[in-house]
Amino acid sequence: MVASIEPLADCHEAVEAHYRSTAKTVGQQYFVIDCDRHIIEPPEAFSLYLDREWSDQAPRLVSDNTGAPRLMIEGRLYQKPSGFGPGRPEGCGDQRPRGDGLSYELAYRHAFEHRDRDMDLSGIDCALWIPTLGLFTPDIENPDLQYAVMRALNDWTARDWATGRRHLWCVSIPLNPIWAVAEIRRCHALGATAVWMRPNVMQGVRWWTEAWDVVWQTMEELGMALVFHEATGTYNATHSTDYKFDRYWLAHAVSHPLEMATALSAIIGYGVLERHPRLHVLFCEGGATWVPYMLFRLDNHYEARPSEMHDLAMAPSAYFRRQCVICSFEPEEALLKETMAWLGGRHMACTSDYPHWDSSGVSGVVRYLENYPDISEETRVNFFSRAAIEALGLEARVA
Numbered sequence: 001m002v003a004s005i006e007p008l009a010d011c012h013e014a015v016e017a018h019y020r021s022t023a024k025t026v027g028q029q030y031f032v033i034d035c036d037r038h039i040i041e042p043p044e045a046f047s048l049y050l051d052r053e054w055s056d057q058a059p060r061l062v063s064d065n066t067g068a069p070r071l072m073i074e075g076r077l078y079q080k081p082s083g084f085g086p087g088r089p090e091g092c093g094d095q096r097p098r099g100d101g102l103s104y105e106l107a108y109r110h111a112f113e114h115r116d117r118d119m120d121l122s123g124i125d126c127a128l129w130i131p132t133l134g135l136f137t138p139d140i141e142n143p144d145l146q147y148a149v150m151r152a153l154n155d156w157t158a159r160d161w162a163t164g165r166r167h168l169w170c171v172s173i174p175l176n177p178i179w180a181v182a183e184i185r186r187c188h189a190l191g192a193t194a195v196w197m198r199p200n201v202m203q204g205v206r207w208w209t210e211a212w213d214v215v216w217q218t219m220e221e222l223g224m225a226l227v228f229h230e231a232t233g234t235y236n237a238t239h240s241t242d243y244k245f246d247r248y249w250l251a252h253a254v255s256h257p258l259e260m261a262t263a264l265s266a267i268i269g270y271g272v273l274e275r276h277p278r279l280h281v282l283f284c285e286g287g288a289t290w291v292p293y294m295l296f297r298l299d300n301h302y303e304a305r306p307s308e309m310h311d312l313a314m315a316p317s318a319y320f321r322r323q324c325v326i327c328s329f330e331p332e333e334a335l336l337k338e339t340m341a342w343l344g345g346r347h348m349a350c351t352s353d354y355p356h357w358d359s360s361g362v363s364g365v366v367r368y369l370e371n372y373p374d375i376s377e378e379t380r381v382n383f384f385s386r387a388a389i390e391a392l393g394l395e396a397r398v399a
Helices: 010-019 052-057 104-113 115-122 133-139 143-161 177-189 210-222 248-269 291-304 316-323 336-342 364-371 377-392 394-398
Strands: 033-038 060-063 069-073 076-078 126-130 167-172 194-197 225-228 281-283 324-328 348-350
Touching (some): 010 377, 010 394, 033 115, 052 143, 069 133, 076 133, 143 167, 167 177, 210 225, 248 281, 248 291, 348 364, 348 377, 377 394
Parallel strands (some): 033 126, 126 167
16 A cells, blocks of 8 residues: 655645636635546648648548538548447537537537636646547558648647647657657647557557657656547457447447556556656546556566566556556546555546546536545545646646
């Protein structure tokens, strides 16, 4: 068990002073960072800054044969409408920024125009924004087009979305590690806070091999965290767990926690965190209560099969406690309080998944306060902000 959390240091107080909202209407006594808040991208997010040579291949909005809005890329519909590993039947519509489903157009307009107001209604001071439709860009098969679309999305996010200090954003990176390094450096200069990746094997790319060490080394150098985020409805997620099913609800239910468990296993078990001790990793929208068992199981194998631990100098759970944060987004998750206690009040951060259909919407902070009235103040402060401040390196941004 990890020792109890100490009082906030000056660096944490400086971050609070820099990012705190004076207009939020709930949870004013706490400084809250949302580590997984989603951009709803309008179609121009992928085309406005796209290099002219690719304009005829820009992702575009279409309707499928049921009338559902989807993104067309390279002749494929996103999210994938049917088959094994399907995406949402309603396509990219029915986002729920205020609890009620909206059409795609109304959703992206609302999410853009009211992003500050909805954060204040939620009790959120600042947020780390992650793409929604952009989660499918690693599925683009033409590597040059993939890189171009990601550059365009990153530019739109930096210039048009993440305006104001409350809005932190993640870089989309191509599957080529050399290009990924170039894009990370470029976007760091544009103000990006972190880098997001899918936990899957996309198009056969295993990101935990040593070929990707240049990426992690760059992120260490720049003080940028790695954020894992899953999504269903792709065509090129190799060996993905959601491909066991052709029913969306099953594909979605299993893919998020199980793919996060494999990401945790890979980034620890292949020695990525051993080789890169300053790389911080956040696991988003996969729940939290699977972590104790997964770490127990990894530690058990570490002790039982020492001859195979070529890449590890200490137990897997020790790497997690040194460098990882699990992000909770379901306030009613079973055994959440017990998991907080098992982790010693550390290594967990608050997220909303706003404004997706399965998110906590604008009520997450209130529900965490109501559901867990008796957790310690140290644990609550860590959960609402301190774990995120440290993992995202926010103290360096306000120094």
